[in-house]
Amino acid sequence: MSKKLRVRFAPSPTGALHIGGVRTALYNYLLAHKLGGTFILRIEDTDQTRFVEGAENYILDSLKWLGIMPDEGIGVGGPHEPYRQSERKDLYKVYADELINSGKAYYAFDTSEELDAMRAIYESKGSAFQYNALTRVKLKNSLSMSEQEISDLIASGMPYVIRLKVPAKAEIRFQDSIRDWVHVHTSSIDDKVLMKSDGMPTYHLANVVDDHIMEITHVIRGEEWLPSAPLHILLYQAFGWQPPQFAHLPLLLKPEGNGKLSKRDADLGGFPVFPLEWKDPQTGAISKGFKQEGYLPAAMINFLAFLGWNPGTEQELFSLDELISAFSLERINKAGAKFDVNKAKWFNEQYLKLQDVSSLATQYLPDLPKKEAESFVHLFLDRITFPQELGEKVKDFTELPTIYEEAVVLNKWNEESQKGLQVLKESLPALELWEADSIKSFIHIKLEEAGIKMGKVMQMLRVALSGNGAGPDLMISMELWGKEQVLLRLNHAIAAFNKR
RNA sequence: GGUCCGUUCGUCUAGGGGUUAGGACACGUCCCUUUCACGGAUGAAACACGGGUUCGAUUCCCGUACGGACUACCA
Structure with missing residues (x-):
């Protein structure tokens, strides 16, 4: 078992x-x-x-x-507390001593400065210094000194580290789940420090x-x-x-060029590298977080899971539970993956569309009446990447346009469209049922009566009402603005266009 | 420098001794929509190079190139 x-x-x-x-x-x-x-x-x-x-x-x-x-x-506890290594300090000493006693490790008294000097010497000769089977006999440690010297040094309070005595000639091999067999000769491994002079263990x-x-x-x-x-x-x-x-x-890896993804690359690319916003307690510098940028947890999970792993099927969207059942170590890739923020955004858009309209409305448009807020969510959900764009969109939508998209005005403002807007301005007040469908048929009828093609007027109407040549469905927009607002905007725009 | 790891479209990747080398993002075109977006369709786009093994190699082996990680009393 x-x-x-x-x-x-x-x-x-x-x-x-x-x-x-x-x-x-x-x-x-x-x-x-x-x-x-x-x-x-x-x-x-x-x-x-x-x-x-x-x-x-x-x-x-x-x-x-x-x-x-x-x-x-x-955060949760368990049978092996404490789970903070600094609180387990004494434990490591016991194990380090065990290795000393079994002759697998030794004390070393070389100072950092001495070792730095050694490294400099080796480097000037074009080679690299290693604390290993070849050099340890010439350095200050319990393998090169007498027992008397050692105990004197320790008794005198001389700081020391404990190093692993790496065997001179052996091959180490292990089977990695992702890389299969990896083998390394011990001659390339140096006598790593196990216990630091401050009494703390090293990572290893x-x-x-x-x-x-x-x-x-x-x-x-x-x-x-x-x-x-x-x-x-x-x-x-x-x-x-x-x-x-x-x-x-x-x-x-970083998105451009090569190398490990760093915070710098992320800043350059305009995206975060941290899940949550982080304020450096020393400098006070704030780094942005995916959460604050508007990334949804489910999108992050899905995106991250696919950076270096894939299920081998053509399914792209996976919930956490689906990931759990599809996941396996064997399907993890060997090569590094470049971080592509476009893909992250795409995942976010996918998950955003799956969000509950009602809760998006209350969360991101809290100041609006519930029903209206939900209408806005419906109107904009397909056009945004991050939920907080909802607020901006609604703000733009609600504000009276002051500038009108020049290219469209230039192209479409002519006698016919002018006449069309005038017709609408005069007829729209009579429309009783202010709903998208009825607005649409009303406009259709009125323009037809005046002998004007709808296509000649619609884009101008859009610019007149919103200021932009492109945007969400105009009829629904008009319904949301309300009759009074639409007429106000229409009057403003006609006046502005006529001044040209 | 040394050790180790890696290399399929621009990017994430599927595949694997004989395939029209598949999908997704991004990009182009078309459709839908009197706009845009969404959606749908479609296009362009890749096996780093050189040897070997083999009837056949992108796939296996060896080199080369390129890239990366590590090389601290950091993790």
Whole structure:
């Protein structure tokens, strides 16, 4: 019998959650729900210098907005509390000591400055410095010094780190769910720091220890972790633990050119990279969020899911539940995906049309009478990408036009259209039933009586009433404006056109 | 520089030893609509290159090119 599936999303609280991280969380969520597993949220805050106030809540709020909340961990609790690595500090020390005792790790006393100097020397020789089997004997560590020296140094309060003793000649291999077999020779892996001199573990140690303790079965994370995956395998081996199944996700790339999607690219492209608006507590700078831009959670989920994964069918629109049943690790792509905001907008339009008219009306046009607001939603829903455009549209619609689209006036303002508008101006007041259908037939009849072709007048009428040559259905618009308003606009426009 | 990963229309991708290489976004045209949008139809548009294996390669293998990630006491 196989173990129950457990996956985790383990971000660092160093700022707003990047959209790539959101996708990672989503894939974890989808797999967990698909296979009846558990989705865990763990906070990897082992770097105290990069900790940002509010980031953890931001992560939680983002997941909540998208409806992909964890089953266990931060915000919900669970059997492996605490889920914040800074609060598990003492635990990692125990495991680091275990590796020291078994000879799989060692103390190192080299300072950052000394190591930087080494790197500079190697670089000047055109090579790269590695803290490894070749160089460690010449550096200041418990492998190159006597036991007396070591205990003296430690007793004197000399800061130290704990490094993994990477075997000199071995091949590490593992089977990634997305990339199949990956093999790396240990000569290219250096003796990574496991415990920092401040007593905190590095990502590598904390990650492996926690994933093991929390019984994580599948590690689904970004491709940026692929190069250190062999190191993690080595750690599992050093502890004698069974490694989880790895799946390294392709990266989200910038829309133009190449490279990882960054906040800068997003600013350039005029779209967000963060799910929610984020105010940097240090600088006070505000970064926009998809939510505030008007993206619907369901559209975001659908769009993100398709960036690097697809169901293999021609269905494009998937609810979260449908994604859960269609999802599989095997159908994730290897290559990075460029972020295309056009596609995101298209998804948003699709989901916007599915929204409930009544609730859109109350939410985005709260100042209008319910029935009128709903009419506006009907009128504009097909012409907008984001719901808050409703307000702008209605505002434009309601305001008296002051300028008239020049090209149309130039082309269509002639004797016939002038006569047509005059006819309407004089006859419309007599129309009793002010509804789109009756307005339409009334206009038709009146123009016909006057011997004027409707086609010669309609666009001019549109410009006269709205100022624009294009827009929503004119008859429904007229109904919504009301008779009085229409006549007012008509008079204004005729006066303006005649002055030309 | 080194290690690892990748490469099908502009973009997201399906496919896979023999296909008219399929879909979606964006773009063009037409229809619908007395406008525009929506919707429908349709068009243009791709297997990075070179070798090998094979009757046959876009598909498998090897190189090359290009791109990316990593190369911290950051995650």
